[in-house]
Amino acid sequence: xxxxxxxxxxxxxxxxxxxxxxxxxLKIQSGEFVALMGPSGCGxxxxxxxxxxxxxxxxxxxxxxxxxxxxxPAHRRQTPMVWQSxxxxxxxxxxxxxEFGLKMLAVPEQERxxxxxxxxxxxxxxxxxxxxIEQLSGGQRQRVALARALVTEPSILLLDEPLSALDAxxxxxxxxxxxxxxxxxxxxxxxxxxxxxxxxxxxDRVVIMNEGxxxxxxxxxxxxxxxxxxxxxxxxxxxxxxxxxxxxxxxxTGHNQRPVPDDCIEVKTSAGTFQAAFNGQPxxxxxxxxxxxxxxxxxxxxxxxxxxxxxxxxxxSEEFVGAVVTLFMETDDGTEFKVQLQQRxxxxxxxxxxxxxxxxxxxxxxxxxxx
Amino acid sequence: MPITDGRSSRLxxxxxxxxxxxxxxxxxxxxxxxxxxxxxxxVKNYRMEPAFVTANWEKMFSRGYFWNAYWRxxxxxxxTTLIATLLAFPAAYALSFKVSETVRRWIIFLLIIPFFTSFxxxxxxxxxxxxxxxxINAGLATLGIGPFTMLNTAFGTIIGxxxxxxxxxxxxQTMSLSQVDRSLIEAAWNLGSSxxxxxxTVILPLAKTGLIIGAVFCFILAFGDFVSPxxxxxxxxxxxxxxxxxxxxxxxxxxxxxxxxxxxxVTLLTVAFAAVALAYRSRVRx
Amino acid sequence: xxxxxxxxxxTWILRAYIALVLVFVFSPLLASMVFSFNSDRFPSxxxxxxxxxxxxxxxxxxxxxxxxxxxxxxxxxxAVLGTFIGFCTAYTDYRYQFRGKALYLGLALLPPTIPLVxxxxxxxxxxxRAGLSGTLFAIIIAHTVMCAPFAMALIRLRLQQIDPNLEAAAWNLGASxxxxxxxxxxxxTRPSIIAALCLTAAVxxxxxxxxxxxxxxxxxxxxxxxxxxxxNVDPQINAIGTFVFIISITLVVITQLIVMKQNKGxxxxx
Numbered sequence: 001x002x003x004x005x006x007x008x009x010x011x012x013x014x015x016x017x018x019x020x021x022x023x024x025x026l027k028i029q030s031g032e033f034v035a036l037m038g039p040s041g042c043g044x045x046x047x048x049x050x051x052x053x054x055x056x057x058x059x060x061x062x063x064x065x066x067x068x069x070x071x072x073p074a075h076r077r078q079t080p081m082v083w084q085s086x087x088x089x090x091x092x093x094x095x096x097x098x099e100f101g102l103k104m105l106a107v108p109e110q111e112r113x114x115x116x117x118x119x120x121x122x123x124x125x126x127x128x129x130x131x132x133i134e135q136l137s138g139g140q141r142q143r144v145a146l147a148r149a150l151v152t153e154p155s156i157l158l159l160d161e162p163l164s165a166l167d168a169x170x171x172x173x174x175x176x177x178x179x180x181x182x183x184x185x186x187x188x189x190x191x192x193x194x195x196x197x198x199x200x201x202x203x204d205r206v207v208i209m210n211e212g213x214x215x216x217x218x219x220x221x222x223x224x225x226x227x228x229x230x231x232x233x234x235x236x237x238x239x240x241x242x243x244x245x246x247x248x249x250x251x252x253t254g255h256n257q258r259p260v261p262d263d264c265i266e267v268k269t270s271a272g273t274f275q276a277a278f279n280g281q282p283x284x285x286x287x288x289x290x291x292x293x294x295x296x297x298x299x300x301x302x303x304x305x306x307x308x309x310x311x312x313x314x315x316x317s318e319e320f321v322g323a324v325v326t327l328f329m330e331t332d333d334g335t336e337f338k339v340q341l342q343q344r345x346x347x348x349x350x351x352x353x354x355x356x357x358x359x360x361x362x363x364x365x366x367x368x369x370x371x
Numbered sequence: 372m373p374i375t376d377g378r379s380s381r382l383x384x385x386x387x388x389x390x391x392x393x394x395x396x397x398x399x400x401x402x403x404x405x406x407x408x409x410x411x412x413x414v415k416n417y418r419m420e421p422a423f424v425t426a427n428w429e430k431m432f433s434r435g436y437f438w439n440a441y442w443r444x445x446x447x448x449x450x451t452t453l454i455a456t457l458l459a460f461p462a463a464y465a466l467s468f469k470v471s472e473t474v475r476r477w478i479i480f481l482l483i484i485p486f487f488t489s490f491x492x493x494x495x496x497x498x499x500x501x502x503x504x505x506x507i508n509a510g511l512a513t514l515g516i517g518p519f520t521m522l523n524t525a526f527g528t529i530i531g532x533x534x535x536x537x538x539x540x541x542x543x544q545t546m547s548l549s550q551v552d553r554s555l556i557e558a559a560w561n562l563g564s565s566x567x568x569x570x571x572t573v574i575l576p577l578a579k580t581g582l583i584i585g586a587v588f589c590f591i592l593a594f595g596d597f598v599s600p601x602x603x604x605x606x607x608x609x610x611x612x613x614x615x616x617x618x619x620x621x622x623x624x625x626x627x628x629x630x631x632x633x634x635x636x637v638t639l640l641t642v643a644f645a646a647v648a649l650a651y652r653s654r655v656r657x
Numbered sequence: 658x659x660x661x662x663x664x665x666x667x668t669w670i671l672r673a674y675i676a677l678v679l680v681f682v683f684s685p686l687l688a689s690m691v692f693s694f695n696s697d698r699f700p701s702x703x704x705x706x707x708x709x710x711x712x713x714x715x716x717x718x719x720x721x722x723x724x725x726x727x728x729x730x731x732x733x734x735x736a737v738l739g740t741f742i743g744f745c746t747a748y749t750d751y752r753y754q755f756r757g758k759a760l761y762l763g764l765a766l767l768p769p770t771i772p773l774v775x776x777x778x779x780x781x782x783x784x785x786r787a788g789l790s791g792t793l794f795a796i797i798i799a800h801t802v803m804c805a806p807f808a809m810a811l812i813r814l815r816l817q818q819i820d821p822n823l824e825a826a827a828w829n830l831g832a833s834x835x836x837x838x839x840x841x842x843x844x845x846t847r848p849s850i851i852a853a854l855c856l857t858a859a860v861x862x863x864x865x866x867x868x869x870x871x872x873x874x875x876x877x878x879x880x881x882x883x884x885x886x887x888x889n890v891d892p893q894i895n896a897i898g899t900f901v902f903i904i905s906i907t908l909v910v911i912t913q914l915i916v917m918k919q920n921k922g923x924x925x926x927x
């Protein structure tokens with residue numbers, strides 16, 4: 001670790017009048033597992049394809065191992081990729097598919113065969129080596145695609161939504177396979193996905209992209225707890241998002257006639273006035289801000305709580321996933337709140353649809369985004 | 372899109388792109404254009420001379436036999452198109468809705484076979500079958516009917532045209548009918564529409580484009596064919612295709628043959644565009 | 658509601674009608690085969706005796722071996738050239754977007770819509786200016802023009818089934834574009850290339866109109882048939898026709914088997 005294996009330096013990509021990627025700056029170290037995540041059309045796949053040489057940057061520079069590769073054709077890059085469609089060669093059998101990359105490197109036949117069989121063995125599909133691709137299951141094909149990409153011992157592996165065609169159980173298993181593989185090989189994985197669960201479960205670092213730009217780079221925890229902007233807060237799901245403007249600074253008198261505590265400011269939103277913690281310089285009164293509260297960090301009570309951040313809301317619907325329940329609630333002014341709690345906590349509340357409850361959360365758990 | 376920059380890439384792309392246009396330009400478009408040019412040339416002592424005279428056009432267009440041939444060809448091809456469309460439809464309907472997919476595929480395969488067998492041999496067989504003392508008349512004689520004159524009549528010509536076109540029309544109609552959504556037909560039945568009415572109100576409008584395309588191909592083939600009118604129709608009075616052959620093969624009057632050919636192409640283009648416009652308009656209206 | 662019995666009845670009527678259409682389409686073919694073994698010069702009912710006389714006559718006809726040789730040369734050359742041009746066009750259409758592509762494809766697919774007589778006249782006029790008329794080259798050139806669209810259509814259909822990332826996957830694994838053509842595109846399209854070769858060979862082998870216009874003294878088999886036909890009723894035609902039919906049909910059946918297998922494999926792969 002420590003060296004920048006891949007550097008994107010102010011990279012842009014235009015397709016006609018459409019800008020797929022704009023001024024992208026990103027450094028990826030060797031041995032890192034990086035996920036590029038975002039909605040479709042955010043530029044994540046284009047970024048990956050530019051690294052593989054399948055698209056040429058319109059501006060900027062891409063460096064691999066410190067060398068500019070903008071002009072290097074795809075077949076000279078050693079950046080193997082696992083495709084969403086897998087793109088296995090249907091006219092070759094499993095072993096011949098895996099041998100393909102070695103054949104292009106002019107590796108002698110005997111060695112080619114040994115190395116291909118080693119990898120098939122490693123992926124636990126050696127017994128299928130002479131089968132045709134169409135005779136394999138989805139999971140087995142996935143393993144062939146991985147073996148085919150890794151057999152040339154590259155220092156980097158690109159993965160373009162490789163698990164999106166698999167069913168849920170298989171996805172979890174393949175996530176395990178991929179994570180173990182990356183740890184044991186110690187090479188860089190760049191993984192493009194639109195799925196949070198895949199990105200958060202596997203990646204050391206997650207890059208969130210939106211409309212061709214990086215919205216945030218950080219660990220899964222960072223992105224989940226401290227979204228850098230409203231887009232990330234919304235994209236990452238289960239967050240309550242409140243827009244408002246700053247009304248009181250630390251020490252000033254707040255809306256409940258008490259002074260606002262240190263390290264806190266008071267923000268007026270359509271649902272009510274709440275306090276939020278801040279780092280560094282507080283935003284001045286009147287400036288527009290967004291408050292983000294994780295659904296799992298909010299709680300509901302029947303009695304009005306004695307905290308500064310609470311609001312009355314009515315239950316609209318409930319969603320059960322295992323023992324975790326998400327309550328979808330609405331305040332009088334129509335602001336939506338989502339609260340996650342354990343099934344047993346819910347049982348204590350004895351609620352029905354339409355029950356009014358108090359939603360509350362800690363000031364410390366109120367994440368502040370300055371516009 | 373894959374990268375297309377870099378020298379080898381560009382060379383690679385051009386290698387695949389250019390063979391077709393070069394070949395088709397040299398040996399298809401240029402010959403056709405040359406034919407247009409040639410129609411303005413002069414023939415002196417059985418040799419063509421470059422010129423720009425409209426004499427060939429005037430000569431052909433002022434001749435009664437040219438216009439007779441023109442209307443005769445148009446009429447025969449039009450009649451054949453009508454007959455082929457009507458004859459093909461029940462078969463295409465049955466192939467689309469009354470047989471299994473495997474049977475349909477095999478019958479379509481059977482219908483493709485004639486395209487790759489000598490049309491001449493088939494026409495010759497018809498000559499023998501339709502002759503005054505041929506198989507059909509001999510068969511009818513045992514019933515005490517006939518004999519009928521079928522060879523060297525318009526009937527013979529149309530039999531020849533149908534031999535050429537009917538398989539294609541059935542195939543094209545079947546392809547378009549079998550794409551009609553079955554649930555729409557069942558819905559119509561469910562609503563109490565009779566079979567015949569379902570065909571008229573549901574199936575025909577949906578398959579209209581396909582039916583028109585089948586008819587256009589039928590017209591193009593019949594309009595251009597010279598074998599049927601020559602060997603089954605007795606070549607008199609001639610069709611336009613026979614006119615071209617006679618004018619070319621005897622007398623070296625290539626420029627006049629070119630005039631006939633260009634007239635034919637213009638007619639075909641007009642018919643094809645009109646038909647496509649008809650197919651398209653009916654689709655928009657829906 | 659529909660009466661089940663009338664429904665079944667009309668179904669059988671319609672099926673019988675299909676059979677009737679097939680009878681119309683195949684009766685001249687079958688008749689010519691039967692007549693080729695029939696002793697009568699003017700075959701009628703009842704049929705004459707069985708004979709192989711007409712085949713012997715063809716065997717001893719000096720024009721036939723020469724014509725057959727010409728036909729084989731012409732159809733082989735036009736099949737190879739037409740399939741090559743068709744492949745290039747199909748691959749270009751599959752792989753590249755460019756301005757004027759509609760026009761490009763129009764040019765590629767136009768030839769079959771031009772009547773053969775007109776094609777023959779235009780070819781004759783142009784190729785005789787180029788000093789080529791009357792040679793086998795002239796027939797090969799003309800047949801290639803007519804064959805390429807069929808080859809293009811068959812190969813394009815196959816390319817329709819390719820995973821759009823397959824080429825990129827090969828580049829990604831270190832294959833240059835040329836290498837990818839050799840080790841990915843050609844193996845993938847091989848069935849359709851073979852099918853196109855068979856189909857275009859069959860088209861060329863049966864084509865008589867254009868060949869008749871431009872061939873001069875180098876006649877192909879269908880041109881010989883045409884000339885016999887112009888002379889008099891001669892059952893030799895049936896014998897040649899049956900022979901040509903067997904060659905063509907073999908080529909077409911091979912094509913059909915390849916196409917069916919390819920479709921089955923594709924459905925299997927889903």
